[in-house]
Amino acid sequence: MLGLRTLIRSAITSVPDVIHQQTRNTFILKRRNPIPLHKKGGRPSKMRGRHFVYDLVEDTNVRRQPDIKVILSQFVDGVGNKGDILNLRPIQAYRDYLMPGLAVYASPENLEKYKADDDKPKTEDTYSSPYVHRTIGCLSRTVLQITMNKFEPWVLEPWHITASFRKSGFVVPEYAIEMPPTQIKGPDLSLQDKEFYITVTINKKEKVNVRCRIYHWASGVDRLPWEESHWKKPKEPLFPEQAAELEKIPLPQ
Amino acid sequence: MASRLQATARQLSKTFKKKSRFDIGIASELPVAYKKFWREWKVLKPAAVHYIPQEGKWKRDDLTGEILPIQNIPIPLKYPAEINEGLWGGEAVVKGFQKRDAQRRRVPHYWVPVLKRTVVKSEILNTHLSVTVTDRTINLINDHYGFDHYLLKTPACDLVSMLALKLKKQILIELMNGCPRYAYDPQKQKEVYEEYKTYLSSYTPEEIEWYGLTWYEALCKLAKLKEAANRPVPLKNMYRKNLVEKLKAAGIESAKTSPDEISNTTSWLSKMNPFGKKDEA
Numbered sequence: 001m002l003g004l005r006t007l008i009r010s011a012i013t014s015v016p017d018v019i020h021q022q023t024r025n026t027f028i029l030k031r032r033n034p035i036p037l038h039k040k041g042g043r044p045s046k047m048r049g050r051h052f053v054y055d056l057v058e059d060t061n062v063r064r065q066p067d068i069k070v071i072l073s074q075f076v077d078g079v080g081n082k083g084d085i086l087n088l089r090p091i092q093a094y095r096d097y098l099m100p101g102l103a104v105y106a107s108p109e110n111l112e113k114y115k116a117d118d119d120k121p122k123t124e125d126t127y128s129s130p131y132v133h134r135t136i137g138c139l140s141r142t143v144l145q146i147t148m149n150k151f152e153p154w155v156l157e158p159w160h161i162t163a164s165f166r167k168s169g170f171v172v173p174e175y176a177i178e179m180p181p182t183q184i185k186g187p188d189l190s191l192q193d194k195e196f197y198i199t200v201t202i203n204k205k206e207k208v209n210v211r212c213r214i215y216h217w218a219s220g221v222d223r224l225p226w227e228e229s230h231w232k233k234p235k236e237p238l239f240p241e242q243a244a245e246l247e248k249i250p251l252p253q
Numbered sequence: 254m255a256s257r258l259q260a261t262a263r264q265l266s267k268t269f270k271k272k273s274r275f276d277i278g279i280a281s282e283l284p285v286a287y288k289k290f291w292r293e294w295k296v297l298k299p300a301a302v303h304y305i306p307q308e309g310k311w312k313r314d315d316l317t318g319e320i321l322p323i324q325n326i327p328i329p330l331k332y333p334a335e336i337n338e339g340l341w342g343g344e345a346v347v348k349g350f351q352k353r354d355a356q357r358r359r360v361p362h363y364w365v366p367v368l369k370r371t372v373v374k375s376e377i378l379n380t381h382l383s384v385t386v387t388d389r390t391i392n393l394i395n396d397h398y399g400f401d402h403y404l405l406k407t408p409a410c411d412l413v414s415m416l417a418l419k420l421k422k423q424i425l426i427e428l429m430n431g432c433p434r435y436a437y438d439p440q441k442q443k444e445v446y447e448e449y450k451t452y453l454s455s456y457t458p459e460e461i462e463w464y465g466l467t468w469y470e471a472l473c474k475l476a477k478l479k480e481a482a483n484r485p486v487p488l489k490n491m492y493r494k495n496l497v498e499k500l501k502a503a504g505i506e507s508a509k510t511s512p513d514e515i516s517n518t519t520s521w522l523s524k525m526n527p528f529g530k531k532d533e534a
Contacts, residue, residue, distance in 0.1 A: 026344045026389055027364045029303050032352060035326050044326050052349040053359050054328070057305065061367055061388050068395055090395060099372050099381065105398035109448070 026061065029054040065090050069106035070097050071114050077133040081126045083114040128203035139200060139208045140249055142168060143231040148186055150218035156184040161198060161212070176201045180239060187216055192224070194238035197246055211249050279472060282479075287463040287471050294409035294418075302343045302389070303364075304328050331363075337415040339385030340373070341366055342393050345413070373400045376445055377424045379434040384416070405452040415467070422465035428453055429461055 032053040038044045070093050072084045080086065085106060088097065097103035104110045127133075146164045148154055158174040165172040178199035184191065197209040213235065216224060227233075232252055237243040274280055275288060306325040313320050330345035344366040350359040366387045374381050376399060397403040404412070404421045412418055427434065428449055435442035456464070466474060 026302060026366055026387065027347065028305060029328060029347060029349070029364065030305075031328075035324075037322060037324055040322070044324070047329075049350070049359075052329075053352050054347070054349045054362075054364075055352075056364075065388075065392065090391070094391060094395065095371075099374055101374075105395070107398040110398075 027059055028057040030057050031055075068093050070103040071106050071110055072097075072103050073114075074102060075127060076102050076130070078130050080130045128205040132202060132206050135202055136206060136208045139170070139202075139210050141252055142170075142210055143195075143252065144168060144198075144210055144212045145231075146212055146214050147217045148214055150187050150189075150216040150222060150224075152187070154186050156186070156214075164212075172200055176204075180242070182239060184214070184238075186214070189216060191238065192216055193235055195235040195246060196238040196242055197249065209245055209249055211246065211251075274468075279475060279479075283471060283475060284459065284463060286457070286460040287466065289460060290409065290464050290466070297408055297410045298327070299410040299413070300343060301325070301327065302345075303330070303347055332413070335385075336413060339368065340390045340412075340414060340417050341368070341385075341387050342390035343411045343413060344387050344389055375400050375420070375424065377401050377427050377432060377434075377449060378420075379432075382420075401449060405449065409465075415465075418465035422461065425453070425456060425461045425464060429458060 031051060032055055033050045035047060035051050036045055067087045068090050070086050070088060072080050072082055072086065074082050076097075086093070086097070086103065093103070098105070104114075144161070144164050145168075146156070146160055147167075148156070148160070154160075156179070158177045158179060161177050161179075162172055162174050178201070180196050180198060184196075191214045195211055195213045197211050199207050199209055201207050213230075218224070234251060237246050275283060275291075304325075304327065307323045309323055311320050312323055328347060328349075331348050332345050336345060346366070347364040349362060349364070351362040352359045366389075368385050368387060370383060370385050371391070372381050372383055373386070373394065393407075394400050394403045397406055401424055404417060404424060409418055409421075412421065428446070432442050432445050435445060463471065463474075
């Protein structure tokens with residue numbers, strides 16, 4: 001079986017220096033009393049009880065294993081795009097990426113295969129960032145309350161939207177906001193119980209519709225009464241052409 | 254006289270060859286393909302797992318400067334029955350003693366591998382398997398870039414368990430048939446076949462057929478093959494044929510029809526119709 005062993009060794013050495021250091025993930029033992037030497041080509045002498053006394057050299061199960069590299073074979077939300085190389089703990093890589101088929105081993109063939117993909121123009125299923133899905137989810141769940149004056153005349157402009165976003169915890173530049181088709185002017189209390197949507201472009205790539213409602217603000221006795229959980233209640237669309245889109249955006253429960 | 258006897262004995266011992274298991278009984282008819290697998294499984298020495306073998310052929314004694322040969326005698330391992338139901342990656346149970354204190358008697362101890370149940374994914378079989386493994390198995394799979402590569406690259410003596418050998422056989426059969434499990438996606442089928450086809454070069458179809466069989470299974474297979482090869486033919490068929498030929502030779506009219514037709518038409522049972530009406534039957 002010499003031929004087979006050499007064949008296997010040659011097959012292994014053709015794969016770059018991975019298995020040069022053999023893995024021994026177990027108890028590595030050493031005889032305390034060495035066995036006496038035997039004749040060349042002869043049988044080893046009979047083993048006595050003392051030859052079975054072992055010292056533990058190392059228990060490799062408790063040794064920290066090095067990270068392994070994997071290549072994502074598809075877009076993974078919050079992790080990366082197809083072809084990205086990840087450096088992960090072996091257990092995590094095996095359990096969370098390799099077994100579900102989200103990633104492949106970073107073998108030379110796979111590196112070659114996914115590198116070729118990298119040079120090609122980005123296809124549509126690549127996203128601008130791994131966190132895009134999360135951002136889209138957050139924005140589409142938001143009911144943006146735009147606070148406007150009840151007495152001073154105003155025209156709704158992108159900077160109003162930016163300010164309202166900032167109040168609810170989002171930093172949205174003005175160029176990323178696409179206003180509704182018709183200009184909205186106020187104060188107009190008929191706008192109070194209506195809703196419309198604006199379109200926000202994330203990283204100049206992904207578009208998401210955000211539900212907006214106008215609130216007329218005033219202080220003192222002119223203040224409008226507080227409505228309990230108003231963000232959960234459905235409202236009428238301000239523009240009839242937006243009604244279908246607004247139906248699609250889920251309301252917070 | 255005594256010295257002559259001794260010389261004869263010495264001479265005989267040189268020429269006498271002990272019978273191996275392949276020389277006795279039906280086993281002598283086992284094909285070369287199975288002998289190859291047997292050598293790979295039982296004769297080839299497994300890789301050192303539980304000890305660190307010393308490198309080189311010779312070493313010099315530090316104290317005396319004496320040159321001594323290096324003889325790596327492997328640590329004897331115990332193979333429990335459960336090893337065949339998991340993939341232990343060459344690990345096994347070590348039975349021995351611990352000397353915990355210089356002043357105390359040695360204590361018996363078993364070093365048992367830490368076993369875990371996890372999932373392995375076989376690309377050729379296009380399936381996931383839940384198996385008992387050790388950390389070493391997972392590391393070997395990772396080092397070989399996949400479960401199929403690990404099984405196909407590792408010789409049988411290092412796989413040890415019957416489960417691994419059976420899986421390897423199954424994988425080789427699938428590969429030989431061109432991955433029929435990917436028939437729904439011809440492109441993927443081609444990709445998988447291209448990736449693994451290099452392994453097929455080291456086996457012939459007959460070797461794959463005889464791969465991964467235990468001694469008993471191989472003997473049963475051989476016996477079945479032999480039985481199928483020389484199945485007894487009923488004598489009545491032969492006699493009937495002979496008779497018909499004789500009758501033909503004699504030129505009797507009723508024997509002009511072929512012997513098969515005669516056997517078909519003569520049965521009175523064929524005239525019976527068990528599902529017909531009473532008066533018809």
